[in-house]
Amino acid sequence: MIQTFPRGGVHPAEDKFAAGSPIKTLKVPETVVIPLSQHIGAPAEPVVKKGDEVKTGQVIAKSKGFVSTNIHSSVTGTVRKIDSELDSSGYKRAAVVIDTGEDNWAEGIDTGKTINKDITAGADEIIRKTLDAGIVGLGGATFPSHIKLSLPKGKKADVLIINGVECEPCLTSDHRLMLERGDELMVGIQLLMKALNVTRAFIGIENNKPDAIAHLIKLSVNYEGITVKPLRIKYPQGAEKQLIKALINREVPSGGLPVDVGTVVHNVGTAVAVYEAVQKNKPLIERIVTVTGREMKEPSNFLVRIGTPVRTLIDAAGGLPDNTGKVVNGGPMMGKALNSLDVPVTKGTSGIVIIPSAEASRKPVVNCVRCAKCVTVCPMGLEPYLLMPAAEFGKWDLAEEESILDCMECGSCSYICPSGRPLLDYIRLGKSTVSKIIRSRKQ
Amino acid sequence: MSDIVIYSIITVSAMGAAAAIILFMVAKKFNVVEDPRIDLVEEELPAANCGGCGLPGCRAFAEALVKADDISGLKCPVSSSEAMARISVILGKEIADPEPLVAVVRCAGTPEHRPRTNLYDGAPACSIASALYTGEGGCPHGCLGLGDCVEVCRFDAIHMNPETGLPEVTDELCTACNACVVGCPRNIIELRKKNKKDRKIYVACINEEKGGVARKNCKVACIGCGKCVKACKFDAITLENNLAYIDPVKCKLCRKCAPECPTNAILEINFPVRREKAEAQVQD
DSSP states (O other): OOBOOSSOOBOOOOOOGGGGSOEEEOOOOSEEEEESOOSSSSOOEEOOOTTOEEOBTOEEEEOOSSSOOOEEOSSSEEEEEEEEEEOTTSSEEEEEEEEEOSOOBOTTOOOOOOOOOOOOOOHHHHHHHHHHTTOBOTTTTOOBHHHHHSOOTTOOOOEEEEEOOOOSSSOOHHHHHHHHSHHHHHHHHHHHHHHHTOSEEEEEEETTOHHHHHHHHHHHTTSTTEEEEEEOOOBTTTSHHHHHHHHHOOOOOTTOOGGGGTEEEEEHHHHHHHHHHHHHOOOSOEEEEEEEOTTOSSOEEEEEETTOBHHHHHHHTTOOOTTEEEEEESOTTTOEEOSOTTOBOOTTOOEEEEEEHHHHSOOOOOOOOOOOHHHHHOTTOOOHHHHHHHHHTTOHHHHHHTTGGGOOOOOHHHHHOTTOOOHHHHHHHHHHHHHHHHHHHHO | OHHHHHHHHHHHHHHHHHHHHHHHHHHHHTOOOOOHHHHHHHHHSOOOOOOTTSSSSHHHHHHHHHHOSOOTTOOOSSSOHHHHHHHHHHHTOOOOOOOOEEEEEOOOOOTTTSOOOSOOOSOSOHHHHHHHOSOSSSOSSSOOOSOHHHHHOSSSOEEEETTTTEEEEOTTTOOOOSHHHHHOTTOOEEEEEOOGGGOEEEEOOOOOSOHHHHHHHOTTOOOOOOHHHHHOSSSOEEEETTEEEEOTTTOOOOOOSGGGOTTOOEEEESOOOOHHHHHHHHHO
16 A cells, blocks of 8 residues: 555645656746755855956855855856845746856866766765855745755764655656666765664555656665655655655654654755756756746656746746636746746746636635635645634734744645635735744744 | 511621621722722723823823823823823823824825735735735835724724725824824824824835835835925934934925925825915816
């Protein structure tokens, strides 16, 4: 019997239209906009100025503070300006705008296609290179990966979990990555295992990707300690805590981290990025982005440089259909609608989903009927029907008592609600206010 | 039979007397001496418990008034000056006459000035929309029009105008309790000095972006050109971060600045119609 996490979860339509289309490398655009804040934590500090010539892979912004990471130029060209530009956050934030020239890679980067399987780097070197390469969690959360690799003192991990679940509907970038770059992934996982000093690694994959599972099982025979585990389809299985529960049946305590139960979770994309950083000295300057939608002409998976405008991707996938209602950055469950197509692809852009206007708007909001479907589907065991009014009417003490901070914003409650209530909207508001209150209390 | 009645009366009376003695002793022992003036002061306060004074409710404010030696720093934005004068008599302390203030919405981005570029259908709260993106218009500083300020007003003094999509303050009802100022996630609302006949002149914009960008987002944005600064004879206007600000204390309501503004970002409210304008209207 294949495993899954026990509590809650929903089954949205999978709609993996782009699953069959191989990764295509997109042309380098004429101009790239590289935001300085593409990760959780402090924005990076720019080290280039207007008019500077930069090469592909050159550092243009340095990590500032503990939770931060480096940012590299994804193209060769001239820095046009460092200004605030609209990004996928919906606001203007500091970004480096680069006009592209001929593509010349910075020195020391191995751009060859050969797969380098010999691991010579030690744990410290792997962690250092992860930071240098500006690697963040590519599943979408964009948490700087080097922090997850350097375990806090006194904590020990015994198993590494690799997240190939891709439970978001529509998205297929991880699926294609596992199929086409399996060997790189395996070496990447071994590097991560070495950095964490663990001997076992599990790759969790939902069994709507049987080809990827079969391919990786075949490959894993050659690599010691790596086991591929198929998982029953259920959203949000790709969430860290749910995946840990499903794979090794350990429960991360409320407010705790996976390392508290002896494990660390990394995305498959991150593992490949670590492979490239350590074995090829290649920083994180491109990523795989799924561009898909029911009405799209050619749902595709593109390998694009960071900073490419979303519009370029949509044009490459056959253009925006006339009846488009929403363009979502990320998957349809957790993604966020864009209000401009000129925003750049960042390290966290896993997909662009085009939703037709008929499906784009929300249901009209009516009264809560106390059906408790939201409670049934909440994978964290929370009570969304209670948290929403707590946040709506400012009952922050109640919200805190009811563990609002445990919510990981998977959106299952809003998805299932028959009354169309904006549960997650208010819970998000509650989360940010409650964490502000807790911070001010500590001071 | 009569014995039972007598015994019962005696027993119950004895119990009553004992309880009375205990209660009396306890009341003596745990007696809280409260300044009787607190009650008197509280009676004079509006009992709105709005928190505008910065304290949790009117009772706490009354206690603070009685306790403090110098009460010039304590202000109830809701109380009339007569009520405060009465409180001053009760306490025998000088009360600073607070300058009356009124809430002012510093955004004039109606749909015609700030075209809609998208449609928001999330939860109808500014705090939520503001956390998500710039809003239905492109301006990242402008009013979202979802009415968080209306929600927090305890005095029914602020309402959304469905035509402009902007909140409007009823000056007579506004007590300057500060709730809307705190409630607005974009800090658009400001408390300004109340003038004669509710006259107001202020920059209805808080956009600090460069002129071109601001103008692109909204036709009535302040573009930071500085013309009003030059026009002002009282040094009341300052220009900082591409945004002009009229100091309500220094401003003498001379109306020299408003016609200078190329984007009409300076609003004049409750003034008589200008002569030139009136003539132009007659000609039309």
